[in-house]
Amino acid sequence: MQGVTNRAVRQALARRGPPDVLFTEFMRVRHGSAAGARLSAGDLGDAAAFEHGLPLVVQLIGRDVGPLVEAALAAQRAGAVHLNLNMGCPYGRMNVGCGGGMLERPDELPTILRALRDVMPGSFSVKTRLGWSDPEQIFALLPVFEAAGIDFLVLHARTVAQRYDGLAAHDVTARVVVSTKLPVIANGDLCTAEGGLRVLHQTGAAGLMVGRGALRDPLLFERLRGRAPQHPTPAELLLARQTFLRDLAHAYGALFDADGQVLAKLKSSLSAMDDEGDGRAFRALRKAKSVEAFCEGIEQLGEYADGDASGA
Ligand SMILES: Cc1cc2nc3c(=O)[nH]c(=O)nc-3n(C[C@H](O)[C@H](O)[C@H](O)COP(=O)(O)O)c2cc1C
Numbered sequence: 001m002q003g004v005t006n007r008a009v010r011q012a013l014a015r016r017g018p019p020d021v022l023f024t025e026f027m028r029v030r031h032g033s034a035a036g037a038r039l040s041a042g043d044l045g046d047a048a049a050f051e052h053g054l055p056l057v058v059q060l061i062g063r064d065v066g067p068l069v070e071a072a073l074a075a076q077r078a079g080a081v082h083l084n085l086n087m088g089c090p091y092g093r094m095n096v097g098c099g100g101g102m103l104e105r106p107d108e109l110p111t112i113l114r115a116l117r118d119v120m121p122g123s124f125s126v127k128t129r130l131g132w133s134d135p136e137q138i139f140a141l142l143p144v145f146e147a148a149g150i151d152f153l154v155l156h157a158r159t160v161a162q163r164y165d166g167l168a169a170h171d172v173t174a175r176v177v178v179s180t181k182l183p184v185i186a187n188g189d190l191c192t193a194e195g196g197l198r199v200l201h202q203t204g205a206a207g208l209m210v211g212r213g214a215l216r217d218p219l220l221f222e223r224l225r226g227r228a229p230q231h232p233t234p235a236e237l238l239l240a241r242q243t244f245l246r247d248l249a250h251a252y253g254a255l256f257d258a259d260g261q262v263l264a265k266l267k268s269s270l271s272a273m274d275d276e277g278d279g280r281a282f283r284a285l286r287k288a289k290s291v292e293a294f295c296e297g298i299e300q301l302g303e304y305a306d307g308d309a310s311g312a
Contacts, residue, residue: 001025001211002025004269008248008252009215009248009251010052012251013214013221014054016222016240017220017221017222017223017225019054021055022052023056024046024047024056024059027046027047027060027075028040028043028061029062029063029071035067035070039075039078044075045078047076048080049081049082055082057083058075058084059084060083061098063102065111065115068085069115072119076119080122081122082122083120083122083123083125084125084126084127088160091163100132103131103137104132106141106144113144114149123151123152125154126150126154127156128141129160130156130158131159133159139175139179142176142182145182146181153184154185154187154209155184155187156168156187157170170199173199173203174203177203186205190208190213191212192217192230193230194231197224215269216273217240218240218241219232219240235305238281238304238305239305241273242302242305245266249266252266262291263290266285267286267294270286284297285298
């Protein structure tokens with residue numbers, strides 16, 4: 001998740017209860033730059049085959065075939081083996097022909113996908129929505145994906161036009177699974193182990209991709225595997241967040257020198273995991289003026305877990 005699941009967050013999640021595979025945030029392909037500078041230095045620094053002991057998939061977001069291929073080759077030279085193309089992002093600049101915008105020009109997809117497939121020796125996958133505005137568009141795209149030789153499909157079961165409104169339509173995911181020979185990874189609103197396992201079972205998907213849910217419950221992967229309680233109490237959830245935040249403070253401290261930078265990163269991660277349930281417990285963290293105060297706040301979370309975790 002761009003701006004959220006950076007390397008430190010991925011590390012903290014991998015330490016708590018790892019998924020099978022990690023994805024990078026999307027790496028923006030610079031169309032206006034020279035061929036040798038399609039990806040930023042920061043993105044190239046993130047490109048790798050493995051991260052924290054897990055396979056890493058590098059995700060690109062871009063528009064035109066030439067720059068996309070050059071970016072894929074640059075990522076490969078930097079160490080990437082597995083590539084994913086973002087065809088789902090509904091926002092801002094990304095929407096103009098990139099990300100979800102690609103679904104508005106499906107005629108160009110065979111060329112783009114084939115070209116990327118040809119340069120990637122490792123897995124090549126796409127992450128897409130059900131369609132631009134028509135949730136049935138996916139069924140016209142499946143033969144295109146299959147002909148291009150992609151390895152698997154990650155499906156966020158909403159349309160681009162829908163953005164994040166409503167609920168992911170996993171009944172359509174189930175129809176997609178039986179309509180293609182490609183492995184389908186279900187994505188969208190999988191925020192609890194019970195819900196995730198239900199979707200896995202009901203859709204026949206080959207796997208699940210979890211985004212926001214892993215920030216709200218850092219033990220979600222463990223719960224999905226049956227290695228942590230499937231229905232955590234508010235106190236258990238708060239303790240999972242506390243341990244995650246501790247790991248995150250440590251990881252950001254190692255990545256950045258400046259206190260202000262570490263604090264800003266911690267607060268941004270906090271806002272991604274924050275929800276109403278942790279109201280008062282998280283208040284001290286939101287107000288912290290230094291990393292030290294933030295870390296003190298992390299330790300105090302245990303007091304809320306001992307009492308009423310909602311702090312209401
Ligand atoms: C802040 C934010 C950033 C995101 N960035 C990305 C991204 O870089 N690449 C991507 O494929 N999806 C991105 N997404 C979409 C999520 O990966 C996911 O498809 C979507 O949130 C639905 O899944 P979830 O309910 O498990 O979060 C982002 C979503 C959010 C809210």
